[in-house]
Amino acid sequence: MSEEREKWRKKGKYYHGQLEKYLRFLVPEGASVLDIGCGTGELLASLNPRRGVGIDISPRMVEKAQHNYPDLDFRVDDFENLQIDETFDFVIIDGTIGQVDDVQQAFQGLHKVCTPETRIITIYFNYLWAPVIKLAEMTGLRMKQNLQHWLPLDDIANLLFLTDFDVVKKGYRVLMPLNIPLFSPFCNRFLVHMPLFWKMALTEVLISRPVAVRKRSQNTTCTVLVPCRNEKGNIEDAIRRTPEMGKQTEFIFVEGGSSDGTYEECLRVQDAYPDKDISVLQQDGRGKGDAVRKGFAAAKNDVLMILDADLTVPPEDLPKFFEAITSGKGEFINGSRLVYRMEKEAMRFLNTLGNKFFSRVFTYLFEQRIRDTLCGTKVLWREDYLKIQAGRKYFGEFDPFGDFDLLFGAVKLNLKIKEIPIRYRERTYGSTQISRFRHGVLLLKMAWFGLFKIKWI
Numbered sequence: 001m002s003e004e005r006e007k008w009r010k011k012g013k014y015y016h017g018q019l020e021k022y023l024r025f026l027v028p029e030g031a032s033v034l035d036i037g038c039g040t041g042e043l044l045a046s047l048n049p050r051r052g053v054g055i056d057i058s059p060r061m062v063e064k065a066q067h068n069y070p071d072l073d074f075r076v077d078d079f080e081n082l083q084i085d086e087t088f089d090f091v092i093i094d095g096t097i098g099q100v101d102d103v104q105q106a107f108q109g110l111h112k113v114c115t116p117e118t119r120i121i122t123i124y125f126n127y128l129w130a131p132v133i134k135l136a137e138m139t140g141l142r143m144k145q146n147l148q149h150w151l152p153l154d155d156i157a158n159l160l161f162l163t164d165f166d167v168v169k170k171g172y173r174v175l176m177p178l179n180i181p182l183f184s185p186f187c188n189r190f191l192v193h194m195p196l197f198w199k200m201a202l203t204e205v206l207i208s209r210p211v212a213v214r215k216r217s218q219n220t221t222c223t224v225l226v227p228c229r230n231e232k233g234n235i236e237d238a239i240r241r242t243p244e245m246g247k248q249t250e251f252i253f254v255e256g257g258s259s260d261g262t263y264e265e266c267l268r269v270q271d272a273y274p275d276k277d278i279s280v281l282q283q284d285g286r287g288k289g290d291a292v293r294k295g296f297a298a299a300k301n302d303v304l305m306i307l308d309a310d311l312t313v314p315p316e317d318l319p320k321f322f323e324a325i326t327s328g329k330g331e332f333i334n335g336s337r338l339v340y341r342m343e344k345e346a347m348r349f350l351n352t353l354g355n356k357f358f359s360r361v362f363t364y365l366f367e368q369r370i371r372d373t374l375c376g377t378k379v380l381w382r383e384d385y386l387k388i389q390a391g392r393k394y395f396g397e398f399d400p401f402g403d404f405d406l407l408f409g410a411v412k413l414n415l416k417i418k419e420i421p422i423r424y425r426e427r428t429y430g431s432t433q434i435s436r437f438r439h440g441v442l443l444l445k446m447a448w449f450g451l452f453k454i455k456w457i
Helices: 002-011 013-026 042-046 059-068 103-113 127-138 153-162 183-189 232-241 262-272 287-298 315-326 349-366 382-390 403-412 436-455
Strands: 032-036 051-056 073-076 090-094 119-125 165-173 203-210 221-228 248-255 277-282 303-306 332-336 378-381 417-421
Touching: 013 042, 013 090, 013 119, 013 165, 013 203, 032 042, 042 051, 042 059, 042 090, 051 059, 059 073, 103 153, 119 127, 119 153, 153 165, 153 203, 221 232, 221 287, 232 248, 232 262, 232 315, 248 262, 248 287, 262 277, 277 287, 287 382, 287 403, 303 315, 303 382, 315 332, 315 378, 315 417, 332 403, 349 403, 349 436, 378 382, 378 403, 382 403, 403 417, 403 436
Parallel strands: 032 051, 032 090, 051 073, 090 119, 221 248, 221 303, 248 277, 332 417
Antiparallel strands: 119 203, 165 203, 303 378, 332 378
């Protein structure tokens, strides 16, 4: 049986190569991975895990996998009654749900191998392809399979929901499973992501997470980062108006070469509020992105927040973000200025149109709904930021805003993104530092960059 499986896998080398390439995007090297229904181990080995465990119900498959990949751990185990007693960063279920008697029971048992940060990657075939697959089996082009469940994408998502897993994203991959030079790469890199075509793809992929709380809000500490340049008149209000959150709240001002005495004002406010935990840093580089990286590198608390120093997002709204992330409703909380009615001069008309256009573009890119990519208020766990930082080499130093460095990193980590509507106010001090046309061009560059690094991989 194991020799036959290897033979058929070689025949389907192109398809499996496409799937492994996508999984390597989702699963960073050095993660801990559990592969359920591992077969002879090729998929697990392709991910280069720090800790890799593969389970299969067939002893012969497990024996062959262990022989082929002695550095990994392969065991005989049953998906519906898991005996393994450890947790993993990622759990991969490739096709296995079609073979179990009770998918809901199998999903329920996954909680024992999960932490709140674990991602479950479920892969199954699109039932539109059932006649083609059956024909391929009859003509000897595909290994014969036992009768499998009919499980459309939404039915799998519903089973995950019933067992307390939250679907982060779902979609389709591999439009052309056979290698036809030029045509297959075009189909699988570009065409599969186009409307009308994506639901014709062979493979369904769902990424989900356990519904769980990482840390109770009363035990969670918080860092509020305030990048500031020429914002002298807003510094004291940022401290005075921001409520205490969780166990302890830290403030970090990162000043960026102001000409109005902002740095001196930050130092004055630090001295004036000795009961507050306030740090003041000066940028070595330029731009908000550099300020965010410098401030987060110095942060020491559990939850990291960005508050723009213009205070057009009211500091009084920050507890909503803190509650959303500590309650587990989301893992990357983004503010949205495009829900509530704005004050007259808060956002100019062309800026509003541009933001609405780019909300559609980035929702398509991220496969999660997002309305306002450039709202400065963003909140995430420090441990997730450190993962984004560690994986920054994939995207490189591409983002002068700082917003997309975080957003793209969150998407690659498959974090659950949630938006909170905020009441966007007019400035009371200084003038906007956003150029609608120059920054509009930069947004187009970000979208084009994202297509190649996130969508067309």
